[in-house]
Amino acid sequence: MTDLTSDFLGIKSPNPFWLASAPPTDKEYNVRRAFEAGWGGVVWKTLGEEGPPVVNVNGPRYGVIYGADRRVLGINNIELITDRPLQTNLEEIAAVKADYPDRAVIVSIMVPCEEAAWKAILPRVAETGADGIELNFGCPHGMSERGMGSAVGQVPEYIEMVTRWCKEHYDKPVIVKLTPNITDIRYPARAAHNGGADAVSLINTVSSITSVNLDNFSPEPSIDGKGSHGGYCGAAVKPIALNMVAEIARDPETAGLPISGIGGVTTWRDAAEFLALGAGNVQVCTAAMTYGFKVVQEMISGLSDYLDDKGMTLPELIGRSVPNVTDWQYLNLNYVTKARIDQEDCIKCGRCYAACEDTSHQAITMSADRVFEVQDDECVACNLCVNVCPVEGCITMEELAPGAMDQRTGKPVEPDYANWTTHPNNPASRPAAE
Amino acid sequence: MANTPFTPGIADQRLSAEDLARNFADLHAPYDGHEAAVAADRCYFCHDAPCVTACPTTIDIPLFIRQISTGTPEAAAKTIFEQNILGGMCARVCPTETLCEEACVREAAEGKPVEIGRLQRFATDTMMAKPHPFSRAAPTGKRVAVAGAGPAGLACAHRLAMHGHDVVIFDARPKPGGLNEYGIASYKTVDGFAQAEVDWLVQIGGIAIRRDAAIGDSVGLDALVAEFDAVFLGIGLAGVNALRADGEDKGGVRDAVEFIADLRQADDLSSLGVGRNVVVIGGGMTAVDAAVQAKLLGAESVTIAYRRGQDRMGASGFEQDLAAQKGVRILCNAQPVAVHGNGAAQEIELEYTRQGAGGLEGTGETFRIAADQVFKAIGQRLDGAPQGLALEGGKIQVDANGRTSMAKVWAGGDCATGGDDLTVTAVAEGRDAAEDIHATIA
Numbered sequence: 001m002t003d004l005t006s007d008f009l010g011i012k013s014p015n016p017f018w019l020a021s022a023p024p025t026d027k028e029y030n031v032r033r034a035f036e037a038g039w040g041g042v043v044w045k046t047l048g049e050e051g052p053p054v055v056n057v058n059g060p061r062y063g064v065i066y067g068a069d070r071r072v073l074g075i076n077n078i079e080l081i082t083d084r085p086l087q088t089n090l091e092e093i094a095a096v097k098a099d100y101p102d103r104a105v106i107v108s109i110m111v112p113c114e115e116a117a118w119k120a121i122l123p124r125v126a127e128t129g130a131d132g133i134e135l136n137f138g139c140p141h142g143m144s145e146r147g148m149g150s151a152v153g154q155v156p157e158y159i160e161m162v163t164r165w166c167k168e169h170y171d172k173p174v175i176v177k178l179t180p181n182i183t184d185i186r187y188p189a190r191a192a193h194n195g196g197a198d199a200v201s202l203i204n205t206v207s208s209i210t211s212v213n214l215d216n217f218s219p220e221p222s223i224d225g226k227g228s229h230g231g232y233c234g235a236a237v238k239p240i241a242l243n244m245v246a247e248i249a250r251d252p253e254t255a256g257l258p259i260s261g262i263g264g265v266t267t268w269r270d271a272a273e274f275l276a277l278g279a280g281n282v283q284v285c286t287a288a289m290t291y292g293f294k295v296v297q298e299m300i301s302g303l304s305d306y307l308d309d310k311g312m313t314l315p316e317l318i319g320r321s322v323p324n325v326t327d328w329q330y331l332n333l334n335y336v337t338k339a340r341i342d343q344e345d346c347i348k349c350g351r352c353y354a355a356c357e358d359t360s361h362q363a364i365t366m367s368a369d370r371v372f373e374v375q376d377d378e379c380v381a382c383n384l385c386v387n388v389c390p391v392e393g394c395i396t397m398e399e400l401a402p403g404a405m406d407q408r409t410g411k412p413v414e415p416d417y418a419n420w421t422t423h424p425n426n427p428a429s430r431p432a433a434e
Numbered sequence: 435m436a437n438t439p440f441t442p443g444i445a446d447q448r449l450s451a452e453d454l455a456r457n458f459a460d461l462h463a464p465y466d467g468h469e470a471a472v473a474a475d476r477c478y479f480c481h482d483a484p485c486v487t488a489c490p491t492t493i494d495i496p497l498f499i500r501q502i503s504t505g506t507p508e509a510a511a512k513t514i515f516e517q518n519i520l521g522g523m524c525a526r527v528c529p530t531e532t533l534c535e536e537a538c539v540r541e542a543a544e545g546k547p548v549e550i551g552r553l554q555r556f557a558t559d560t561m562m563a564k565p566h567p568f569s570r571a572a573p574t575g576k577r578v579a580v581a582g583a584g585p586a587g588l589a590c591a592h593r594l595a596m597h598g599h600d601v602v603i604f605d606a607r608p609k610p611g612g613l614n615e616y617g618i619a620s621y622k623t624v625d626g627f628a629q630a631e632v633d634w635l636v637q638i639g640g641i642a643i644r645r646d647a648a649i650g651d652s653v654g655l656d657a658l659v660a661e662f663d664a665v666f667l668g669i670g671l672a673g674v675n676a677l678r679a680d681g682e683d684k685g686g687v688r689d690a691v692e693f694i695a696d697l698r699q700a701d702d703l704s705s706l707g708v709g710r711n712v713v714v715i716g717g718g719m720t721a722v723d724a725a726v727q728a729k730l731l732g733a734e735s736v737t738i739a740y741r742r743g744q745d746r747m748g749a750s751g752f753e754q755d756l757a758a759q760k761g762v763r764i765l766c767n768a769q770p771v772a773v774h775g776n777g778a779a780q781e782i783e784l785e786y787t788r789q790g791a792g793g794l795e796g797t798g799e800t801f802r803i804a805a806d807q808v809f810k811a812i813g814q815r816l817d818g819a820p821q822g823l824a825l826e827g828g829k830i831q832v833d834a835n836g837r838t839s840m841a842k843v844w845a846g847g848d849c850a851t852g853g854d855d856l857t858v859t860a861v862a863e864g865r866d867a868a869e870d871i872h873a874t875i876a
Contacts, residue, residue: 068472068475069471069472069475070468347539347540347542347543348480348484348539348542349478349480349481349483349539350480350481350482350483351478351479351480351481353481354481366481366482370482370484390478390539390543391543
């Protein structure tokens with residue numbers, strides 16, 4: 001068993017799996033259960049400023065997207081920050097941290113964009129003994145209408161300003177949680193970095209309407225016939241999150257800025273992918289909300305076994321894929337592949353044929369007895385047949401060796417790397433130096 | 435419960451009413467909505483799907499399954515009924531394991547096909563609880579006689595009615611439905627489904643059913659040809675092949691189809707007598723239906739004796755497994771020689787067989803097994819076919835459109851040449867003949 005002990009910003013936890021700031025971490029009872037189940041850390045559900053707590057709707061807070069067999073693919077929520085008194089939360093945080101000194105306890109905070117508000121809450125959070133804070137600049141629903149959450153995260157100047165206040169009035173690590181509801185994640189990440197953030201965490205939820213009731217025409221979740229956009233999370237948002245994590249990891253301006261990866265982590269494999277793309281740890285919510293806290297045990301065993309197999313340590317995995325994330329313009333245009341159908345494995349469903357014939361390049365033929373074959377002279381290697389084939393490994397993309405004839409172009413495969421920047425069709429191509 | 439499975443001879447009430455009710459309940463319980471959604475999701479929506487090719491009625495199976503998965507089972511049912519108006523019965527009785535489900539690519543992939551039959555039942559049950567979905571074209575004034583209210587006749591009649599023709603169905607039995615009503619194991623079509631299906635089908639209008647009206651008796655084919663614009667014959671195979679063994683006339687020796695019909699028509703299963711030791715001669719679906727039901731009625735031992743090897747049995751693998759699961763013994767390569775007993779059967783004498791140079795032959799080695807009831811399930815034959823029709827291989831000769839050798843007369847289903855003798859094949863033939871009749875008379 002590879003040791004999964006995690007060190008994120010100097011905060012130690014027995015594994016890199018933290019529960020994200022969300023309903024599962026709203027109170028002591030849940031957090032104790034989470035730690036007993038094995039979670040390495042929690043980010044306590046977002047605290048607001050002193051005073052009457054926020055109120056939540058009294059109808060449904062969640063909407064859902066299902067896959068087959070009602071498998072939860074994504075959840076959308078319109079729940080606000082904690083609706084319990086600040087003092088209650090602070091006391092519970094202190095109690096839990098005292099009892100679980102080896103676990104990470106981070107406190108998420110969302111107060112108005114005024115220095116006084118932050119100055120007021122930060123010392124009280126510090127007193128709990130929590131290991132750090134996370135600034136909630138991400139929630140896209142409800143609180144954003146009051147100038148908080150994603151309303152801050154969408155303005156890099158505000159991010160930088162508030163981060164700076166926090167670094168000034170709080171002496172433990174400050175993590176800035178980013179919203180994906182922006183056009184380019186690098187700008188808010190740079191702002192956090194410039195403000196002195198110790199790390200960024202992302203993604204928060206994606207603004208969303210999960211569905212529309214086609215009888216009463218209300219968006220879901222429906223509150224008395226009306227709906228409001230919520231924040232979308234779960235497996236469905238993972239690809240968006242992976243890209244945003246990678247963009248920050250490879251941005252020279254934020255290089256080395258620690259990242260806590262969030263967004264659809266459901267299995268150890270998802271977590272490993274976030275780590276490879278530069279996340280120092282991961283935060284999980286929807287998987288726990290769907291299956292309960294026990295899921296972490298699969299994540300722990302899976303990641304540990306994977307690292308065993310690879311002979312890698314956890315720090316060696318972190319960022320391992322970052323050098324492989326590049327711009328399109330640098331992709332090797334002399335890398336030529338063709339689809340190959342393993343006739344032994346083929347179950348003759350014909351989905352590759354329908355997909356290619358109707359929507360792609362007419363590069364698969366179908367015989368009267370349902371034998372499907374790739375026509376190399378038409379195959380552009382788009383991969384759609386591989387994607388739609390229900391049999392794993394039946395259709396593969398095979399690389400043509402240098403010198404082999406590409407039947408589609410009528411030219412042999414060039415041995416050397418060449419990309420768009422030097423391609424003759426590119427008006428801006430820079431000819432190789434003479 | 436007056437008797438037990440060990441009561442000698444033929445006896446009723448071998449099992450309690452509760453046991454009988456449980457034994458004769460739906461073989462495959464209907465799906466609920468969630469089960470249907472899960473099952474539907476397994477369909478790959480194949481291109482030019484092999485299951486459709488394998489369906490004698492060419493139902494667009496991937497389309498109807500997708501319609502189920504998107505929450506529109508009525509649309510799914512319409513997809514089914516447009517091709518097969520008896521889709522409800524076929525969902526229950528089709529040997530899907532040798533048709534659509536055998537062709538399913540998931541059968542090839544993992545030995546577990548999409549459960550097309552049960553999905554079809556989910557869709558058709560949903561729609562059959564609602565008003566009939568089809569309406570008739572403008573009346574044509576043409577009249578067609580259909581002989582036989584079995585699957586072929588009903589499918590033909592419905593399609594003709596849809597095209598605006600008026601149809602009169604003549605059936606020999608008191609109830610319409612043919613083998614659906616009289617010839618299929620009870621546990622495959624519970625709760626009077628066959629009659630409910632006929633009632634639903636004729637809601638389209640323009641179809642009159644004359645019961646107890648076998649052609650040849652009260653109505654002759656010539657008279658029908660004279661009176662109607664066209665005649666369709668779907669009269670099935672009324673005759674049963676003989677055993678050709680000594681003692682065939684002893685008490686306790688019966689036709690399996692008769693036993694199955696009695697079961698289907700019984701109001702009280704405990705009133706039906708069944709032997710302590712039952713032997714069924716034959717290897718097809720009828721043999722299995724009779725054997726399994728004899729066992730379910732409480733027979734102590736039931737044996738299917740089939741004269742050829744197991745690989746030649748007409749009953750599908752699924753049916754053979756069902757028989758084995760219910761405790762029926764399948765004895766192959768054994769042919770009947772004689773039924774022994776003083777008046778009533780007590781034993782059956784069988785001879786082992788082998789494949790000789792000149793075909794199947796007895797080995798000369800015989801043995802006896804206890805048998806106080808013997809069911810003959812060695813095939814049916816055309817009986818009482820109207821004079822003047824050309825026959826071929828003992829069946830009414832028809833072309834690809836169901837036309838017989840006689841002008842204005844079409845035929846389909848088991849009585850006609852071509853196709854397997856299945857409900858679904860009969861439906862296809864009745865439907866296609868209707869289209870040809872329509873093209874001819876309209």
